[in-house]
Amino acid sequence: MEQPKEKLKLGVYWAASCGGCDISMLEIGEKILIVDELADIVLWPCIADFKYKDVKAYPDKYIDVTFFNGAIRNSEAEEIAHLLREKSKILIAYGSCSYEGGIPALANFYSKEEVFDRAYHESQSTVNPDRIEPKTKHTENGYELYLPEFWETVRKLSDIVDVDYFIPGCPPAENTTWAAIEAIVSGELPPTGSVIGAGNKSVCDECPRERKETKIKRFKRPHEYVAPDPEQCLLEQGIICMGPATRSGCEARCINAGMPCRGCYGPCADVYDQGAKMISAIGSVLESEDEEEIQRVIDEIVDPAGLFYRFSMSHSYLVRRRLVGAKKETK
């Protein structure tokens, strides 16, 4: 790889994320030394001490590339998203959370009130007799202290600001991360708004397992199967595998390890709603002509929404559970 004349300025930021994306950037192994040769880090809260005021002091478009991981679930993340958009030439949503909501967006099945109840009162490890909850403003000895405001709905980065590229994965596999870095450094980037580093087909396309056209009699939950047949398609063995509705690029690594695909690479190219496509795929593989049998098999899928939107709740048409309920408001 040819070295550009001036070193690139690289920013990495985390919003509502677990830190796994930051770690996954190091998964490229010794290639991180190449990144070090090519780029200077100007923001990376996970590994170095940068303050927001340092970033605010940068001129506009100072950062060449920002990898933004984590979903947007409070006002702080929103503010920094706007700030980094202003300061970055290329803003990349890195990982499932910033690309499609990810695990934090599963909270969209609950209201803010329910999330607070669970986190600050209900959970088994919590002792909170005074029912203290975080407030956005507090005054102590004449000093005003602030906390970011917690949102009702978790959003993806592209709902808040314009995003140039998306890198999927929870976390992105090292080949995906590296392919994306290569594309950025070489300047051979697709049109803005594209997903980079990953494939354009489904995980099934990369999967080594074989489809034998078996009729599915029942679906199994993770604790109900021990060792699935190593050769046959997992979906055909009654194990719900998100492969048909998920973008390729991970080299089917979960499936190769004997686990079904969980769908972290998000919807396939040109698809918006991953969960809807998974329902469609399951409808196609059942192939029963008995309505009662179909219903019985469907009933074995206990939590379809949580399963099909495990990573893509913010990237779905409905985005969240209904808040404005008909039952209360019907006249």
Added chain:
Amino acid sequence: MADITAAEKSPANTAEGIVPFEPKIIGFLCWWCTYAASDMAGTSRLKYPPNVSIIRVMCSSRVDPSFVMRAFAEGADGVLIGGCHPGQCHYISGNYKTVARISLLKKMLSQFGVEDERLRLEWISAGEIHKYAKVVTDMTEKVRKLGPLNWRKNFEPK
């Protein structure tokens, strides 16, 4: 004529000064049966509510679950899917795929807080024009009772 119709619907002319809720229902109808039934119900001058906006599809299995979810997300109060009776699909097994998809979709929509009555799958053959009128009337009344879905309101600040 057009002016009178508009005036009749204006808020001032209703009893409480509020426009009564008229459900918006999207109907995905199979071209070989239910669409033909809706066509014949019209030419036979059958009376039924005008709330269903019809989208003709070649088979009920052409209705991807994302069509239904997008309809709800963009303001529909209900979605009706009409297909051929089991065993009578023009494409042999299309409607069996529809059964599986729609049952699973209904289960998932309940997790999103969308009531069961808002999504309806019916088998209506080309000749069953009275069944078509009955289903549309019944569904319109049930959805009217549930009230507006108004999905976008979920994202408005309180």
